[in-house]
Amino acid sequence: MADKPKRITDIGAPHFSKFLPPVIAKNYGKWKYHEVIDKGTMKHVSETGDELYTVRIATPRLVSTDYVREMCAYADKFSGGHLRWTTRHNVEFFPAKDQVEPLKTALKKDGHLVGGIGYGISNVVHTQGWIHCHTPATDASGVVKAVMDELHEYFTTKTLPARVRIALACCLNMCGAVHCSDIAILGIHRKPPKVNEATIANQCEIPTTIASCPTGAIAPNPAAKSVKIKEERCMYCGNCYTMCPSLPLADAHGDGISIYVGGKVSNARGVPRMSKLAIPFLPNNPPRWPEVVQAVKHIVEVYAKDARKHERMGEWIERIGWERFFKLTGIPFTYQHIDDFTFARDTFRMTPTFKWE
Amino acid sequence: MADKPKRITDIGAPHFSKFLPPVIAKNYGKWKYHEVIDKGTMKHVSETGDELYTVRIATPRLVSTDYVREMCAYADKFSGGHLRWTTRHNVEFFPAKDQVEPLKTALKKDGHLVGGIGYGISNVVHTQGWIHCHTPATDASGVVKAVMDELHEYFTTKTLPARVRIALACCLNMCGAVHCSDIAILGIHRKPPKVNEATIANQCEIPTTIASCPTGAIAPNPAAKSVKIKEERCMYCGNCYTMCPSLPLADAHGDGISIYVGGKVSNARGVPRMSKLAIPFLPNNPPRWPEVVQAVKHIVEVYAKDARKHERMGEWIERIGWERFFKLTGIPFTYQHIDDFTFARDTFRMTPTFKWE
Amino acid sequence: MSKDGKTPMLDDLEKGAWPSFVKEIKKAAVKSNTAKDLLNILERSYRDKVTHWKHGGIVGVLGYGGGVIGRYCDLPEEYPGVAHFHTVRINQPAGNYYTSNALRELMDIWDKYGSGLTNMHGSTGDLVLLGTQTDKLEAIFAETTAKGWDLGGSGSCLRTPSCCVGNSRCEFSNIDSMEICDTLTHKFQDELHRPAFPYKFKIKVSGCANDCTAAIARADMSIIGTWRDDIRIDQAEVKNCSKDMDIKTEVCDMCPTHCMSWDGSTLKINNKDCTRCMHCINRMPKALRPGKEKGATIMLGGKAPIVTGALMSWVIVPFMKLEKPFDNIEDLIRKLWEWWDEHGKNRERIGELVDRMGMRSMLESTGLPPVPQMVKAPRSNPYVFWSPEDVK
Amino acid sequence: MSKDGKTPMLDDLEKGAWPSFVKEIKKAAVKSNTAKDLLNILERSYRDKVTHWKHGGIVGVLGYGGGVIGRYCDLPEEYPGVAHFHTVRINQPAGNYYTSNALRELMDIWDKYGSGLTNMHGSTGDLVLLGTQTDKLEAIFAETTAKGWDLGGSGSCLRTPSCCVGNSRCEFSNIDSMEICDTLTHKFQDELHRPAFPYKFKIKVSGCANDCTAAIARADMSIIGTWRDDIRIDQAEVKNCSKDMDIKTEVCDMCPTHCMSWDGSTLKINNKDCTRCMHCINRMPKALRPGKEKGATIMLGGKAPIVTGALMSWVIVPFMKLEKPFDNIEDLIRKLWEWWDEHGKNRERIGELVDRMGMRSMLESTGLPPVPQMVKAPRSNPYVFWSPEDVK
Numbered sequence A, B: 001m002a003d004k005p006k007r008i009t010d011i012g013a014p015h016f017s018k019f020l021p022p023v024i025a026k027n028y029g030k031w032k033y034h035e036v037i038d039k040g041t042m043k044h045v046s047e048t049g050d051e052l053y054t055v056r057i058a059t060p061r062l063v064s065t066d067y068v069r070e071m072c073a074y075a076d077k078f079s080g081g082h083l084r085w086t087t088r089h090n091v092e093f094f095p096a097k098d099q100v101e102p103l104k105t106a107l108k109k110d111g112h113l114v115g116g117i118g119y120g121i122s123n124v125v126h127t128q129g130w131i132h133c134h135t136p137a138t139d140a141s142g143v144v145k146a147v148m149d150e151l152h153e154y155f156t157t158k159t160l161p162a163r164v165r166i167a168l169a170c171c172l173n174m175c176g177a178v179h180c181s182d183i184a185i186l187g188i189h190r191k192p193p194k195v196n197e198a199t200i201a202n203q204c205e206i207p208t209t210i211a212s213c214p215t216g217a218i219a220p221n222p223a224a225k226s227v228k229i230k231e232e233r234c235m236y237c238g239n240c241y242t243m244c245p246s247l248p249l250a251d252a253h254g255d256g257i258s259i260y261v262g263g264k265v266s267n268a269r270g271v272p273r274m275s276k277l278a279i280p281f282l283p284n285n286p287p288r289w290p291e292v293v294q295a296v297k298h299i300v301e302v303y304a305k306d307a308r309k310h311e312r313m314g315e316w317i318e319r320i321g322w323e324r325f326f327k328l329t330g331i332p333f334t335y336q337h338i339d340d341f342t343f344a345r346d347t348f349r350m351t352p353t354f355k356w357e
Numbered sequence C, D: 001m002s003k004d005g006k007t008p009m010l011d012d013l014e015k016g017a018w019p020s021f022v023k024e025i026k027k028a029a030v031k032s033n034t035a036k037d038l039l040n041i042l043e044r045s046y047r048d049k050v051t052h053w054k055h056g057g058i059v060g061v062l063g064y065g066g067g068v069i070g071r072y073c074d075l076p077e078e079y080p081g082v083a084h085f086h087t088v089r090i091n092q093p094a095g096n097y098y099t100s101n102a103l104r105e106l107m108d109i110w111d112k113y114g115s116g117l118t119n120m121h122g123s124t125g126d127l128v129l130l131g132t133q134t135d136k137l138e139a140i141f142a143e144t145t146a147k148g149w150d151l152g153g154s155g156s157c158l159r160t161p162s163c164c165v166g167n168s169r170c171e172f173s174n175i176d177s178m179e180i181c182d183t184l185t186h187k188f189q190d191e192l193h194r195p196a197f198p199y200k201f202k203i204k205v206s207g208c209a210n211d212c213t214a215a216i217a218r219a220d221m222s223i224i225g226t227w228r229d230d231i232r233i234d235q236a237e238v239k240n241c242s243k244d245m246d247i248k249t250e251v252c253d254m255c256p257t258h259c260m261s262w263d264g265s266t267l268k269i270n271n272k273d274c275t276r277c278m279h280c281i282n283r284m285p286k287a288l289r290p291g292k293e294k295g296a297t298i299m300l301g302g303k304a305p306i307v308t309g310a311l312m313s314w315v316i317v318p319f320m321k322l323e324k325p326f327d328n329i330e331d332l333i334r335k336l337w338e339w340w341d342e343h344g345k346n347r348e349r350i351g352e353l354v355d356r357m358g359m360r361s362m363l364e365s366t367g368l369p370p371v372p373q374m375v376k377a378p379r380s381n382p383y384v385f386w387s388p389e390d391v392k
Ligand code: SRM
Pocket: A034, A085, A086, A087, A088, A089, A090, A116, A117, A118, A119, A122, A123, A125, A162, A163, A165, A180, A181, A182, A263, A264, A265, A266, A267, A268, A312, D095, D163, D164, D165, D166, D169, D170, D171, D172, D210, D211, D212, D213, D214, D282, D283
């Protein structure tokens, strides 16, 4: 680095005002109402009477620089050089009224999916998986692609009783924050870590490693300058592996996917709630994870048929009861569904009032 | 014991059939419906057309043999020699139709309170207190007497939106099972146990004593063959004292009463729920505990005024919200109200939706 | 005791409308020094604001491990009448029905050997005879058993089972709660009298979801009557009810599952959605009745808070037919005890054990299948255990 | 890599309607060997069903403790292109608005030094540049900062704050979420870049209770806009809405507090009971608007489940006015950090610390008063701690 420039630090992100479309800058904080025009288009109207059109498309999140340049090109042509990403990884353009249809036509022609607005399925919040992480129990992008290839019509055209937020996290760390999603696709390990005797003494601090296990499943093995795993205590959380690379959990047969349902974060109508276990395990079956795709699709379809308008998945399940959810979906109820973690008692049915099915 | 009779054991309780009034024996399992005639009288009608009248009175639960004989006398005169106690310690008689009024007149004349049926306040389930127990933080019978002297009209005449079940337990052991009562009066200690160095070595097994403490507040003190209390860790549960008499918690100033509200056990309309802390501490002020009496009365009156028909106290509070409960009752909200026990997280308000007051 | 034997604080509690326990102690005190000194030491507690009872030692009758609670005062010189003040727990008859004759026999025994004071009843359900001395216990036992009574439970054993009036007087009852209570009491005499469990175990039986024994809050095993078919409706009586009551507001709108509707002439119930909470039946007992296919929901684990926090019983069997000789429920209870015996720590209630070990171990060892009715909702955390067989 | 460099499994994921990440990797692979070997090693993972990434070592830029995630593959000989495969987290602008020019500048830098692949955005919010080598980090840093960009957070520090579009486009917004996000980001540059906390700390800002950033689930500090006065109603527009919508069923009946009524001509709201859940406003944005006295509810503690179970943020301040320069919220956050620094264990999130120590310690040290809005309900257990002062 010959001509090293002066080192700049701690400048933070650029202020957003640099990037706002003029109509937004002008009407900032003055928006009065919005109208959803179609699944990919909405209009916001300001107190000044100004209108803002938004057109949204799906992205794969993992994109090339050329993809970003392609987006920039649409922005330049139809949106005054402005664009944004949503909190669920969709791209939004802000065409003038007369540019809305030309933009949509161009996007569709290039194979982009216009949609994601209102009651349907928006993009899948997800994580790194086999693309970049050391702890995954499944891939992220591949599963999302397989699931959304099957469900993309809920993004572009089909509606549902309410929003259905699908998220995926490739391990229990839950970087996708799946724990409050209508449908959570969660990678899980099912086998305890295997101790790598060859490396552990060098790679890991034994006391920290032992302390990292929430269930006390790691015992010292001083003779070998290593540790022993009390396998029956392990809940495959991976916390030890985060602390000590010599305790990998990944296993082609043990790893796979579990499905949790009924979570949400919005406070509309009812408080945020966590997703609950629906399907304890489905195998990793790349490249298309057919079991996972079918399971998600099936749950969406049962929900679409049975839920009332505006009822999020969790609201629907609470109204009909979990016994009926299992009945309607045909998903078997197993030991795994019954909580046995620290706060399990709160999940026990402490009343004889329930439905027979 | 000269003429010791042959030893009889394991015969259990006498079979109830020995004690049933004939109309009950005849219509056992055939009852069709009932009608509440007044707060102290109800009629059950059988599929056979037979009628059973029940008249109920309050008892102090702690009674003399002569009191029981007095009850027997009423039974003999008005109820065919039959009587029963309810699960809340009231006495019931089964007069023939034409004996209902004469019985009630006789009972009232002798100062008994006829009532307890339907929507009001029935007898107070309670415990031993200073009458018989070694762990109480307050008395039982005296507090109950003081409270019910003030509220007895809710037993005999006044109605409430629904049943209000009051229970008292004189320590956290909760023999009165107050934890699911509309109003729970609970004796509490607020000072850690005082170690009786003189007796502990003889009276207690030190390791068991240390192990008995759920918070790990007891440390060994081997020098003194005793233990030390880490006072800031103690939650005054008394479990150590149950195991070791040399660790008394009772303290004239530290002990007193806390009030919990909104519990229930019936499943009608909604599931059973635990009582929640309303007033963290009121002093022991015998013989009439005026602070406790006023507090209970006030809560009952606010409830009576604000609740809807058939709404139990907890159902009412859940509808209006705890913020409004504290507002309406004027009870201050303190640090003590915020749970900090094992399952505290489940009580935190994980939503910005609440009422301002 | 105030030096002069006066009890001004307690005397104050003779006043007022509510029946007075002080009057009762005074009545007993006429005949019994024990009762007299109870009054005195209680006045002392009212002044001192602390109890004057010491930890009880182990006292009891031959061959029994429970049934008597030992109690000694801490000032025996000042209050010799209550130097010993043990209580005797007499197993009440199911449903708490008595005849005057039977009660008088018991009271006579108690005047002979005890303070003349009693709790009708203890909070578990026993008829509690309050205040006697160690040397009188065998005689009390002999005379009460001779009259057909036996001791109730205390210590680490089955505690005296109790029940609601059920079939004897209540039209809501779905099971014969009194017969079940009596039968289990007799089947389990050994478990009741000879403590061999990790800790206490309580059984309460309520004929319907109103739960008039508070079983769900207070019993390790709560047996709650219910039904499987449809609520029986007498439409004419519904109409009658509508004269005194706003059926829509008071019944339909308060139905937790919103499965009822009333159009002014016909009440409709979508029984598939009904959870048998009892509210509508409670409101219109003449018009509505539980269905005919009756049985019980079996629930496990209720208890007070010591020391991991209170538990309410939860569903372990959604529906069980309960008919004489009630072998099915006996069998289940014995299996549960076996599992608890094997895994429970000292002073660990069965509910706490399930909480510590998880439901799976209990279900596997009792052969009960997992069903969604056992939980409010499936787990939300991802910390699922897999046995090696699960992972094949 | 299959020996022949073929990726049949991944190729299959080029098909289908949903945008394909495989196509994207292939696009990048045209220019970048790193991207090419990413494709190959990913195909290998698809066959092996395990990841081929090793634990990352600590890599970064001078003077920063975070912002770069080190990553190495476990088969560097076979896949030399991804022997190093670090990611660089670029702090996104509040609201994720960009101009095409700005983005192109960033992309050019990335084509020069990295794989040509990016996540728009990471799940915390950063613009994530995927796949580079240790020796390129300083250059990337120099060039991006020169263009006005800085790194985001990683490690035990403040993570990159994020927010919803708020005032910029949303009529529901009660706070200037983007300005708050930007301001806090700049106030806390040191905390963002130099890990000194017990663990990570995330801030997310949503303009209303719809919580479009999922802050309650995902942020240690969740700032949620709300209002104190009455919902503004335009009755004429309500009538308009009633043409397309069954206001009673879809709005009033679904209001969680049942505080609305609609008689066909006027919509009434009992604002005293309203909890500002947003449902009615969501349904009728033309007719209903939040009140005018705007501010935020401050919530603490949200996080994923590692290792004591997931938490959602809970209320610590029911209402706070949030206006430039936002010193009040800065002040509160600094106090919270101080308390957390003092008491938190290594890798203990602030929510976990409150859970372990109780709310009292946190409230006392930040000076926040206890209020009922902090809890769903008061405690039900009797295990109350009393400080010696409480007992006088
Ligand atoms: C653009 C975006 C904010 C941003 O800063 O990027 C946004 C924008 C809007 N949201 Fe949102 N929400 C956005 C993520 C979210 C999230 C977060 C998430 O999904 O991870 C939530 C919480 C989801 C949950 O509860 O799990 C969210 C819950 C809502 C709700 C409440 C839905 C409900 O009934 O539970 C509304 C109101 C509604 O739908 O009626 C809403 C309404 C809106 C409105 C209509 C607000 C407005 O007037 O502009 C915006 C257009 C909605 C639409 O897309 O249909 N927005 N919204 C996000 C678009 C994500 C996407 O690409 O799909």
